[in-house]
Amino acid sequence: MNSKLIYSAFFVLALISTASADLLCVSRSSEVSNNLQVTKFMVTGSEPTCVGNRIKVEFTIKNAARGTIEFSDQGIFAAYKDPSGKEGSFGNIKESQSLSAGESVDFEARLELGMEGEWEIWPSFCLKEESATHYVPPTCAPENWLDCQVDVEGQEDATIKIETSWSHTSYYKDESPIEFIVFAEGTNPIEETRIYLNNDLVESSDGQTCIYEGGPYYGVLNFKGWAMDSLGNVNTSEKKITLPLKQLEVPETTPEIGPIPEAVFDVADFDMDGVINADDDCPDTPEGAAVYDNGCRCKDTDSSYYIPGTATIAPGSDPSLSSDYCKDDGTLVEYFCNENDQLDVIEIYCPNDCFEGLCICDDSDGTYYYNGPQGKDYFKMGSLITEVPKDVSPKPSLYSLTLTDTCLSPSFLMEYYCALEGPTNETVMCEFGCVDGRCRCFDSDLGYVTTIKGKVAGSDMEDYCLDDRTLVEYEIEEDWEECIVTEHVHKCTNLCEDGACQEATCVDGLQNGLEEGIDCGGECPDCADDCKTGAKYSPSDSVCTEDWPTNEGGDRCFNSCDDACDLYEVCNPDLDYIIEEALECCEKGVNSWHCNNAINFGGGDLESCVGHYIIEGLGPRATWMQDYFTAELCCSAECGNNALFNSCQPTAGFNANVQALPCTNAIPNHHWASDINMNLNTCKFLDLPAHASINVIETGTCNDYAIAVVTLLRKAGYEEDEVYSLCDGDHCYNLVKFPGDAKYHFIDTTGNIGTPYVQGGLPATGYDYCGKSKKKTCANDAWKGKRPDAGDIYGC
Secondary structure: OOEEEOOOOOOOEEEOOOOOOOEEEEEOOOEEEOOEEEEEEEEEOOOOOEOOOEEEEEEEEEEOOOOOEEEEEEEEEEEEEOOOOOEEEEEEEOOOOEEOOOOEEEEEEEEEOOOOEEEEEEEEEEEOOOOOOOOOOOEEOOOOOOOEEEEEEOOOOOOEEEEEEEEEOOOOOOOOOEEEEEEEEEOOOEEEEEEEEOOEEEEEEEOOEEEEEEOOOOOEEEEEEEEEEOOOOEEEEEEEEEOOOOOOOOOOOOOOOOOOOHHHHHHOOOOOOOOOHHHOOOOOOOOOOOOOOOOOOEEEOOOOOOOOOEEEEOOOOOHHHOEOEEEEOOEEEEEEEOOOOOEEEEEEEOOOOEEOOEEOEEEOOEEEOOOOOEOOOOOOOOEEEEEEEEOOOOOOEEEEEEEEOEEOOOOEEEEEEEEOOEEEEEEEEOOOOEEOOEEOOOEOOOOOOOOOOOEEOOOOOEOEEEEOOEEEEEEEEEOOOOEEEEEEEEEOOOOEEOOEEOOOOOOOOOOOOOOOEOOEOOOOOOOOOOOOOOOOOOOOOOOOOOOOOOOOOOEEEOOOEEEHHHHOOOOOHHHHHHHHHHHHHHHHOOOOHHHHHHHHHHOOOHHHHHHHHHHHHHOOOOOOOOOOOHHHHHHOOOOOOHHHOOOOOOOOOOOHHHHOOOOOOOOOHHHOOOOOOHHHOOOOOOOOOHHHHHHHOOOOOHHHHHHHHHHHHHHOOOOOOOEEEEEOOOOEEEEEOOOOOOOEEEEOOHHHOOOOOOOOOOOOOOOOHHHHOOOOEEEOOOOEEEOOOHHHEOOO
């Protein structure tokens, strides 16, 4: 584990080596923020730190100011960010309480680490802020302050699992070679596998699978599989295999004459049947008996129950008298030559029925009669119903056994099928992997489907866009032994993105679908025909045609008096990007917390989803505006700190444009003079055009946030009676009627409030929205008037 610490100009966090027991991070100095001094910060826990372990966080916090410090309802706590980026807090103390000058308090709390990856932990607090005229969000400690980073490991120990298997290469033949297979898998990659027979190394292979063919073997055989992973861990698996003993022929010798030379033996004819010993399969035939070319009186034309045949005794006998036949659907009458070279007959039960003198070999991949192999399909899992010999004299009978195609490893398949001599099997390597008893030949989009991104399973071939209108589409086709992949080049009607042709959307830069223009009209926001600015998105019921400065619309008087179209800039093209971002989320489902939340609140309605995306972006996501611009209040002598009256001293977290604003009593024309030269503007408490709050200073007070909500929702298609801003003398916020809602909701995004909207209720701030806003004026770019009745507002 590595415990990493971030350094500050005023303090140093000492790294504790991995040999130190339990101490993960410790601060050797102190740090002060907002007159609060933090010392003795340390994090302790298990080393190494694993998922499920608990850590303890300790620090001391002291009031270094001359007066009492009031905490918000969050008080003093430890903050964290988990490996997924989610932030949280724990161990809160001093909630809504105070700390006297010079007073200290010790903090101690524990946290269980439930996720593998890097965690960040730091001490934090939130102070209560008050204003006689406006709501001010609490001031909290800097994020990642005295940051301790802890790497959390998984708990799984290294394991290696070994599977071994063996089979004769010819079905039911004890004297055939044997194929041995070792397959290994583990928590770490497998580097090497080996096969040992009777403790002798016979084969080794890089990777998970090792295959060896050898033999024949007889008697007891010790089969051992061996595997080693990438970290050098080794495991073995052994089994004993009992095979038939080899029958040895002992040559007859006499002390007097010695062994008969082989050359002499081969050309002799001991049984005087006219067939020399070398060619005589029946060396004890009585003298004078009629025999076939092999020296036997009896001859069987088939060697299997799965081939129709004829057994005859001596040349010239009538074959019709001894041909295999089916007595009934399930019984085979099989003629054969017994061990005494005599014609014999037996009735065989055929579990899969009898047909034209043979037992049927049945495989779910196909049925075999006697005209060639069937059921050999590597891309389908088949079950072979076979007949296995019983040891019954004079010739074995059969019983039924089901053998199913199976994966020996992720790359090798054991395929059972019906061959000419009966049921058999073979081991094949699958190009794209083996799964569920079959070689994989699968395209995830199920073929030539251009609207879904597909991937050929087990390969790196996946559909992709050659350019923004051209798709490369992979399609698979299989025969019984080969997976054929074909590459097609397809021209999309609309855009090609993420390996698929897309449906028409409101942000694809094309006029398609039901659109009346490029990305507007139809189901998209109205085309901005009334705007003369080139804006793509604007409401159709607005009086505005220009962007700032406009001299359009009636007066809107809040903190200052301005033209409606100067504040609610519905024709400003420089704000179109936010609408496009919201549409991108709601139409395509961008995978982010922000987008997922908007889609969830939207309930399947595009306009509702877009509205929630914008509100979340101005609220807790702080995407386009951040924090509360307290310095603006101070410049107007209205903030809570008298020492900052008539000055503009923003904190370091604000951008360079904010830092450059002067606190001057001279109010420029239109109250905002330049997007470039901040000296022409003022830090005074005024109402700013929406583009200035969003794109230039990226912050604001409550009315700036409320104006931004109206501007963006109107550009997104909300009508003039669906979204308003209003100020009650103490605070400013919004009223919004979402599609499908019977009433309005109060919306409050000021300073990135964590819960700006509550379905069917009020924002979770504790503010008296219903009482404070009674009889107040609502406004937007096209209308102003009295607030809707309480019965038309959720929560009132």
